[in-house]
Amino acid sequence: MxxxxxxxxxxxxxxxxxxxxxxxxxxxxxxxxxxxxxxxxxxxxxxxxxxxxxxxxxxxxxxxxxxxxxxxxxxxxxxxxSLLPAEPAERAHVRALAHSVAVDVHPVCNVSVAAYAVELSGREEAREMWMRRFIAPGLAAFEALLARWEQAPYCTGAAVSLADICLMPQLYNADRWGADYSDCPRILTVKAALDAHPAFAAAHPDRHAPG
Incomplete structure (x- = not known):
């Protein structure tokens, strides 16, 4: 290979x-x-x-x-x-949960998009305001969508799913830009479980920063 x-x-x-x-x-x-x-x-x-x-x-x-x-x-x-369930309806629900951040929140919080917000406003602080404006509501919606599943201990059950893989990078961005999700207890529980998962720890940006 x-x-x-x-x-x-x-x-x-x-x-x-x-x-x-x-x-x-x-x-x-x-x-x-x-x-x-x-x-x-x-x-x-x-x-x-x-x-x-x-x-x-x-x-x-x-x-x-x-x-x-x-x-x-x-x-x-x-x-x-096995990032998605085999049953078609449940598969669609898990994919929708994952896409709520990967498709709806992430693109508008892309580096180039936020940079354009700064360019248009002429204010560097616009970058942080832009990120908070879109990340916090997106995570609040994700929290509400999580109500469909039992907390055990990841987003949709006992196994890591596509939703977990899409959520964690968005939480990294939320922490970086000061977007508050302290009122999202299910997300916080998932984050604690995933922080302890070896694959997520190995992939964390701090492990891959230059220098």
Whole structure:
């Protein structure tokens, strides 16, 4: 089997999701940092890997993949991670929970989007205000959606699901930007359980920071 290579940025939410899944699958990868603040993702070299100029990019099984949610599906299907239930209706509910942060909150809190808010306003503090404006309500909605499942101890039961993998990077961003979710007891319980999970600990941005 060819070497697996992960092009990512340590603080990227999408990259963080993928590192979690790779750790769950026990897949060793050769990391290639792509520094977003210095626009390394916009270089011809990286755009040749991903025409969108985004991270992560995963080279594995003789192929190259982009878009973190699509890659998570691939790893789930090829490595048997059981990130989604087998029953179609329940599968849709778990996917909707995961997408509530990965599809609805994360894109508007992307680094480039927040930077544009600063550019438009001319105020650096607009970045933090922007992040809080979207992250806190998104997490409150996630908390309400969690009521469908028993707390045992992860988002949707006793096993890690796609929802857990999508939630934790958003909580990292919430903590980074001071978005308050202290009134979300179920999220706090899930976070405590996932903080203790070896795959989530191994994938944490602090473990992958440069230097």
């Amino acid at each position: 060819s070497e697996a290579v992960l092009y990512d940025f340590w603080r990227s939410s999408a990259s963080y999701r993928l590192r979690i899944a790779l750790a769950l699958a026990g897949i060793d990868t050769r990391p290639v940092p792509v520094d977003l603040p210095t626009l390394r993702h916009k270089t011809p070299e990286h755009v040749a890997r991903n025409p969108q100029g985004l991270v992560p990019v995963l080279e594995i099984d003789g192929d190259r993949f982009t878009q973190s949610l699509a890659i998570l599906d691939y790893l789930d299907e090829t490595r048997g991670l």
